[in-house]
Amino acid sequence: MRIVFMGTPTFAVPSLRTLIEEGYNVVAVVSQPDRPKGRKKVLTPPPVKEAALELGLPVIQPERMRSEEAVAEVASYNPDLIITAAYGQILPKAVLDLPKFGCINVHGSLLPRYRGGAPIQRSIINGESETGVTIMYMAIGLDTGDMLSRVALPITDEDNSGTMFEKLSLAGAQLLKETLPPLLAGELPAVAQNEDEATYASNLTREDERIDWTQSARSIFNQVRGLSPMAGAFTYLNNEPFKIWACKPLSAHADATTVGTIIAASSEGITVQTGDGQLLLTQVQPAGKRMMDVADWLQGARAIIGVELVSAVQE
Known part of the structure; x- marks a missing residue:
């Protein structure tokens, strides 16, 4: 089983570490390019890249995942499964079609609610008392794929985006650990999302x-x-x-x-x-x-x- 993992921020790091701890064969990690950070604009690698290098894994950082070069580079690792967690770019169909076990995503909301790039922040801003993590198959649409597993967590008045990011990142890693064995054994049915219940969490402005x-x-x-x-x-x-x-x-x-x-x-x-x-x-x-x-x-x-x-x- 050859796995390519895609992620960028701290949220995705526990999922990557869990894959390694559980003995899965992560052949490459894809992350966003290094970006200037802080007042001095120091070029800084994303947390997932730092974790991957610490774990001795090869890292790919395409500016555009949709480019032919990026698709070809991912394809060169011949993945059986692609796992994403807060990667930050929409995958083209050419990438979605690469692995025989498909592409799955660790998403920080209870889908179909809060699809999109800022589900954790929007859940808190909108006064929700609960959120969670959903693992689903990736599709062409924005977080529209069939769901494989979910876990719910409460949002308390003491929580902010920072505390919920940490809680959900750990919950997502644990859910991934529990989801992969039955998924790879062909024993985990996928459930279609109810489009009538879908809401969107657009990026913050x-x-x-x-x-x-x-x-x-x-x-x-x-x-x-x-x-x-x-x-x-x-x-x-x-x-x-x-x-x-x-x-x-x-x-x-x-x-x-x-x-x-x-x-x-x-x-x-x-x-x-x-x-x-x-x-x-x-x-x-x-x-x-x-x-x-x-x-x-x-x-x-x-x-x-x-x-x-x-x-x-x-x-």
């Missing part, structure tokens, strides 16, 4: 990060934790970007204060009026500074009671 203070405290709380610790949600304070990394909703009661207005500040956090209820900001990042607890920021901040946080720079 800058607008998804912008806070609209007319929304409820609960909605903004979900947005902040859905974007943390990756991009972060932002607003503007005194016409400068002001990121919010952690917060919690307070009791939802009516208040005549203008939405977005800071109505209290203490070592516990900054209280902001929203369209429905109040939000306690506990971890922030002022423009040009590092992420910090509100108590640390308040030590050097100007008087902020009554200051309005806004969704756009005011002319």
